[in-house]
Amino acid sequence: MKVMLVDNDSARSALLSQALQDQGYQVVSRVAPGPSLLAKIAQVMPDMIVIDTDCPDRDMLESVSLLNKHNPLPVVMFADEESEAVIQQAIRSGVSGYISSHVQPERVKSIMKVAVARFREYQALKDELQQTKSELETSRLMQKAKALLMKHKKATEDEAHKAIMKMSMDQNKPVSEVAQNIIQVLDMQL
Secondary structure, eight states: OEEEEEOSOHHHHHHHHHHHHHTTOEEEEEEOOSTTHHHHHHHHOOSEEEEEESSOOHHHHHHHHHHHHHSOOOEEEEESOOOHHHHHHHHHHTOSEEEOSOOOGGGHHHHHHHHHHHHHHHHHHHHHHHHHHHHHHHHHHHHHHHHHHHHHHOOOHHHHHHHHHHHHHHHTOOHHHHHHHHHHHHHHTO
């Protein structure tokens, strides 16, 4: 697994880098935090981000949040800060694992595995939620389009449903798009 290590303390970074390599991780880049962090991540394209810091600041958490929105990756953060508020902010921004103590080399592998598993579980839940929202929106559009067809074309619910499905297949468009088009056309006739 390719890991990007983010740390502004070169001595601490070297120790963590060695611990990661000893556990079989490939440290592809060691960078300091800052405004160009996202660009560096995009350039290197690691599989995982490991951040070692005294205390995560607002800019760092903002970078993690943006990364989580646009290019989600597992993020492990080692920090000296034990404040519940800071930990919660880090987790909300997309940190998969927050360890509030100094790095213990023998624990690195298990910490990384747990963070990756947590990240994958979170991504699966996020994808499932998006799929459910999409299905609900399609159902809502379908119901409205059927109601409009029933009203304007004096069709039964079954006939309206079949007409929408046939249009979807004939036009090679998703049902939601066909339903939206029907709604736009028939709503203007009111």
